[in-house]
Amino acid sequence: MDSELAVLAASGATTLVSLMVTDSWTHARELLGRYLTRTGADPDTFDDLQDARTRLLAADATERARIAREISRRYGDRLRRLAEADDGSDEALHTLLASLLRLPASAADSRRTVDNRVSGGVQHGPVVQSGTVAGLTFHVDRIDRADRQ
Numbered sequence: 001m002d003s004e005l006a007v008l009a010a011s012g013a014t015t016l017v018s019l020m021v022t023d024s025w026t027h028a029r030e031l032l033g034r035y036l037t038r039t040g041a042d043p044d045t046f047d048d049l050q051d052a053r054t055r056l057l058a059a060d061a062t063e064r065a066r067i068a069r070e071i072s073r074r075y076g077d078r079l080r081r082l083a084e085a086d087d088g089s090d091e092a093l094h095t096l097l098a099s100l101l102r103l104p105a106s107a108a109d110s111r112r113t114v115d116n117r118v119s120g121g122v123q124h125g126p127v128v129q130s131g132t133v134a135g136l137t138f139h140v141d142r143i144d145r146a147d148r149q
Helices: 002-020 025-037 045-058 061-085 091-101
Strands: none
Touching (some): 002 025, 002 045, 002 091, 025 045, 025 091, 045 061
């Protein structure tokens, strides 16, 4: 069971490092941060995760691989220790990893195809095609019917 936990923890840490450079980072940080702080032992976990990401993003290409390995090793050890503290049960770690793996790597991965069609004659005003619209305001001059022709 020890080697299975080690492999699972390493996989979780590698996934974490991969997500640090994506649009899904905020959600990944929340998931992992909740898992790591569930015992209440380390209230600075969220800041530590953000600091690790900042270091990774600030590194040049030659340093990035080294920093990624360092972060992966550090969080892999933490994940393994927490899983071992759960009486060697890897259920919670499996659930966390499955949640992390379901996150899209970028906002582009979560886009859906939208096929909108405007019909019914001539449109004398703005037409908006979108999957989601919030807080939209139009400032349009009023056109009298006589002026349209």
